[in-house]
Amino acid sequence: VYIKKIMIKNFKSFGNLVKLNFEPGFNIVTGPNGSGKSNIIDAVQFVLGELHTRRMRVSDHSGLIYDGNEEGGSQKASVAQVTLTFENTDRNLAIDKNLVSISRKVDRQGNSQYYLNGKRVSRRAILDMLEMAGISPGGYNIVLQGTATRLSDLTPQERMKAFEDLI
Amino acid sequence: VYIKKIMIKNFKSFGNLVKLNFEPGFNIVTGPNGSGKSNIIDAVQFVLGELHTRRMRVSDHSGLIYDGNEEGGSQKASVAQVTLTFENTDRNLAIDKNLVSISRKVDRQGNSQYYLNGKRVSRRAILDMLEMAGISPGGYNIVLQGTATRLSDLTPQERMKAFEDLI
Amino acid sequence: KQEHFMKAFNEVCENFSTIFAKLTGGGEGRLELQKPENPFSGGVDLYVQFPGKPMRLVAGASGGERSVAAIAYLLSIQKFLKAPFYLFDEIDAHLDDLNVLKLAETLKENSDGAQFIVVTLKDAMVQNAERIYGVFNQGGSSRVIALPLKLEVVS
Amino acid sequence: KQEHFMKAFNEVCENFSTIFAKLTGGGEGRLELQKPENPFSGGVDLYVQFPGKPMRLVAGASGGERSVAAIAYLLSIQKFLKAPFYLFDEIDAHLDDLNVLKLAETLKENSDGAQFIVVTLKDAMVQNAERIYGVFNQGGSSRVIALPLKLEVVS
Ligand SMILES: Nc1ncnc2c1ncn2[C@@H]1O[C@H](COP(=O)(O)OP(=O)(O)OP(=O)(O)O)[C@@H](O)[C@H]1O
Numbered sequence A, B: 001v002y003i004k005k006i007m008i009k010n011f012k013s014f015g016n017l018v019k020l021n022f023e024p025g026f027n028i029v030t031g032p033n034g035s036g037k038s039n040i041i042d043a044v045q046f047v048l049g050e051l052h053t054r055r056m057r058v059s060d061h062s063g064l065i066y067d068g069n070e071e072g073g074s075q076k077a078s079v080a081q082v083t084l085t086f087e088n089t090d091r092n093l094a095i096d097k098n099l100v101s102i103s104r105k106v107d108r109q110g111n112s113q114y115y116l117n118g119k120r121v122s123r124r125a126i127l128d129m130l131e132m133a134g135i136s137p138g139g140y141n142i143v144l145q146g147t148a149t150r151l152s153d154l155t156p157q158e159r160m161k162a163f164e165d166l167i
Numbered sequence C, D: 001k002q003e004h005f006m007k008a009f010n011e012v013c014e015n016f017s018t019i020f021a022k023l024t025g026g027g028e029g030r031l032e033l034q035k036p037e038n039p040f041s042g043g044v045d046l047y048v049q050f051p052g053k054p055m056r057l058v059a060g061a062s063g064g065e066r067s068v069a070a071i072a073y074l075l076s077i078q079k080f081l082k083a084p085f086y087l088f089d090e091i092d093a094h095l096d097d098l099n100v101l102k103l104a105e106t107l108k109e110n111s112d113g114a115q116f117i118v119v120t121l122k123d124a125m126v127q128n129a130e131r132i133y134g135v136f137n138q139g140g141s142s143r144v145i146a147l148p149l150k151l152e153v154v155s
């Protein structure tokens, strides 16, 4: 399993539909300050079911939705949507398909809808499926900006606890 | 007033006596990871009277003292000392001298001794003199590693409080 | 007390928008009292507008943008209340090359009558310095040498 | 449970010292149980020895050294429990040029059978990548283009 494609529309600074095709191996994302790099990582956390808006660096759900730009003429959006497509030839996701896509929409009141291969499902259904493949929104495999030393700064007890969770 | 000279001996990674002569203007300190750059900043906080060892990234006072290197043959030191010499031609420090030096020693039990121009004085005497010139160990003019966005991350109330303290 | 505060606040506000515009090549930075009629009962909001973007509270900006705003804020206080020296430890860690260059130029311009001691790993900062100190480890102990000006970052 | 834990722990320990040695050019990294006879009643200590320095607890190391140790620890778990993908947001911000280069080479070597998506502003990382995505702001909205490999960092 790996991330094959991410589609982002009206999520944070992504006012237009943006598609990113990824491959396995060593992918680099670069660009000027404020261009939207960390917002891509927030988009992945979001579609994996992250509930804490703090981890996506906003104070409430409406902060996740593109808020437009008067000068550029684009309007405030009312719904944000992110779709993530996994390559699943190894069947690590318990779905008998080569491509598995999950999707999440949110409106300005904070109501979320989740989709699995286009069909509406519960958040729990998505989380259970991902957990089997070792994927979760707050997993150790996602290192947010400014937290590079976090794994070194754990206390010995926290490190043991994290170890137990992993095994 | 500005920092003219810093002398560091057996403070953290400085096992030998090191002297740094600074000038006003734009001074750069650079070097590889782990070479001792942040320890120079810790040395300044230390001599200004900083009591919280956490701000100097150690768990207790003995962590401030050079702990030697068996391979290199150097011993664990028993006392760390930092001396800071200010250029005081503008007399912003209430001392009638062109050069004013403050010094602090600490032993492994955490006992500190403070000196002003070579004479033993109390910590309070040093802090009072420095405060008149707008110098304090935890001042806004010292930005520690990893805290560059701190002034932007304050809440509006914290920002007002910091403003009131400054005026 | 309130009069004294307002005088100081207005001066820092002016400094902030001037320095922020310089650091961002034309952006607009604003400090605003939440309760202008009774300042101490409210807080101080910090708004930033980066070129080509709408004005927003600084908390919603990116990591690099928040570093730029924090540095502009710090320098705007400096003009008002001159601290004898400034110690900055890798404040440029999350800045892109363009912002590092603008910061280096701004520090150089503001260094008359001030003392900046800046720890950095970035070439663009080193190249603008008036004095460079190289720190290195020898035999398990830190040493420092003054470097001639036209040198690359020690790595 | 304890048997299962010990098997996992020993494997991660071995991975950690191998990867730490590779990242530091010969340094020694060690994970140790505080209470080996009853592991769950104690914690896990992380010791690091950088070339030319004594062994010490990781908490006492410098910012860049702690980043290197954390990355080695993360990659040592990866060998044991392969996560389908890794997202790293500027984990190299406090690394000097030499450590950035070593990190880029290590990620490249470990990327068979894994997927790293790494946000960076450093040239040395971009030059080692297999694919580069450039993010930029146009008309107040973020866009992304796939960049040809031999390009400098967009700034
Ligand atoms: N709801 C929103 N609508 C529109 N723009 C937003 C929204 N939320 C955040 N932004 C903007 O998104 C921009 C990009 O943020 P992001 O943190 O992704 O930048 P970055 O590329 O990671 O930059 P840096 O290199 O500084 O870390 C910021 O300028 C921020 O103001």
Ligand SMILES: Nc1ncnc2c1ncn2[C@@H]1O[C@H](COP(=O)(O)OP(=O)(O)OP(=O)(O)O)[C@@H](O)[C@H]1O
Pocket: B011, B012, B013, B014, B031, B032, B033, B034, B035, B036, B037, B038, B039, B040, B062, B063, B064, B065, B066, B067, B068, B145, C135, D053, D056, D060, D061, D062, D063, D064, D065, D094
């Ligand atoms: N009491 C001590 N005795 C000897 N060495 C120490 C002591 N305390 C800390 N050190 C060592 O000092 C070294 C330098 O630390 P410092 O944080 O100053 O590095 P730095 O140059 O700022 O590096 P970076 O670029 O990674 O931030 C570290 O390797 C650390 O292990």
Ligand SMILES: [Mg+2]
Pocket: A037, A038, A039, A145, C062, C063, C064, D089
């Ligand atoms: Mg970012």
Ligand SMILES: [Mg+2]
Pocket: B037, B038, B039, B145, D062, D063, D064
């Ligand atoms: Mg440092």
